[in-house]
Amino acid sequence: MSYSTIAPDAWDPSFQSDPNSMLFSDQCVIKGQHFFIRGLIEIPVIGSKDVFSWGVWVSLSKENFAGALDVWNTEGREAEKPYFGWLSTELALYSESTTNLKTNAHTRPVGKRPFIELEPNDHPLAVEQRAGITQDRIREIAIAVLHPA
Template identity: 60%
Template structure:
């Protein structure tokens, strides 16, 4: 046992700092490297368009860490209809945008620690004040991610997530 902050990793046996409280996907699951040169596709840190047919916004799934009062976040992508994407884009820098009703969407990020897949879970995207990423609310199903969003996770679960994502590959 050590008095140093952090944890001993069950994957590599080494001591790591505190486990991260957030992980993010750089692009929607449907983005591929060949789209970089496509004039009808664009990927920014907040929005993505694929071939002028699929529209995505980046948001946060927040999981309360019940034994510490912290919040663990997944940075994810949600697909929106073209109409809702256009509206969200038009209001992107407009103060008061948080008064918008939530936008229906489909989760478009594969979070590999969950089974079954997280891609295409039903969501509601809640805009927040300018400068804050939208909140992603999952439909209240029995999917493990939706359950964790409703019920929260423990600090031990945060550590297991970190171990899995920091050491990908066969286990």
């Protein structure tokens, strides 16, 4: 019921040797200039209490990234205002690019990845987040992810 990416699309393994770059499970910095957090786009499953989720990366401003890190392990951090960001994960099974969709990253309690809310628009991923998806759609996604053409 979930699929995830290891790094933002802009990450390259060569950055590992750059002292101004780092990739952890939930945060990423590239060359001290680009800042990312990992979160979940959650999509309701129609007719179920289940939720399907995409583990994605969102770019944040330097200031918002610093703010998120300041409270990363702080109880009550979910009271933080959402952080504006840009989706930095290309989900290729959508007919339109998902890269650079506008998002809000909502901090949740310590130990839970942020909830990534897409700007409400006509992009198929944003529509799915608002309207939900069927079990058949989940099967389509599984086939596309596990058996790419």
